[in-house]
Amino acid sequence: MNRQIFAISGGGFSMESESQLDKYLLQLVSGNEKVHICFIPTASYDALGYIEKFYEAFHDHIPTHLLREDMESGEAKEKLMRQDIVYVGGGNTQYMLEVWKETSFLELLIEAYHQGVILAGISAGAMCWFDTCFSEMDNELYEEFKGIGMLEGTFCPHYNDKERKQVFDEWLKIQGKITSYLIEDYTALHFKNEVLVNRIVSN
Numbered sequence: 001m002n003r004q005i006f007a008i009s010g011g012g013f014s015m016e017s018e019s020q021l022d023k024y025l026l027q028l029v030s031g032n033e034k035v036h037i038c039f040i041p042t043a044s045y046d047a048l049g050y051i052e053k054f055y056e057a058f059h060d061h062i063p064t065h066l067l068r069e070d071m072e073s074g075e076a077k078e079k080l081m082r083q084d085i086v087y088v089g090g091g092n093t094q095y096m097l098e099v100w101k102e103t104s105f106l107e108l109l110i111e112a113y114h115q116g117v118i119l120a121g122i123s124a125g126a127m128c129w130f131d132t133c134f135s136e137m138d139n140e141l142y143e144e145f146k147g148i149g150m151l152e153g154t155f156c157p158h159y160n161d162k163e164r165k166q167v168f169d170e171w172l173k174i175q176g177k178i179t180s181y182l183i184e185d186y187t188a189l190h191f192k193n194e195v196l197v198n199r200i201v202s203n
Helices: 020-027 048-057 075-081 093-102 105-114 162-173
Strands: 004-008 036-040 062-065 085-088 118-122 130-136 142-146 151-156 180-182 187-192 195-201
Touching (some): 020 187, 020 195, 048 062, 075 105, 093 105, 093 130, 093 142, 142 162, 151 162, 162 180
Parallel strands (some): 004 118, 036 085, 085 118, 130 151
């Protein structure tokens, strides 16, 4: 059974009305006209407007979502394992990972990944799958912290942003040898069994 991760720098339903990146993602699910897709808005502190955009974008499929308050419920695992795709939103990466650890939701995500559920995400939801994260907190100061470690190295979304690029490049200089993915907006990376198999740029 293939393990797949779709890491989006910027773009997707939150930034585009008809996203080529989201279309590519949906096509990774074979045999289903209607895709079961679950949105995880933890990094945005479960922002209601973000959730509404998700439902608008995927109304032709079978969308659902999980809030922080749902993660410790007995139904969270059952709901997660029914999905074809788990789509993680952007926001505060470090906060999101802390919540997932506190609620044991991280363990469920890892199990779902090994059961063949496709893991997708934008910005924070893309960075989190890698060994090492380097990202800004709510105070806009950048910090290095441990990612989930499903994928080797580190991922910098929004690399087209001049300030982010400068800060990230300076951090990379002191890292020594590290696999780094420096990705501009409207671009995504498709990993299969932890190997990069495609780079997709939205038209």
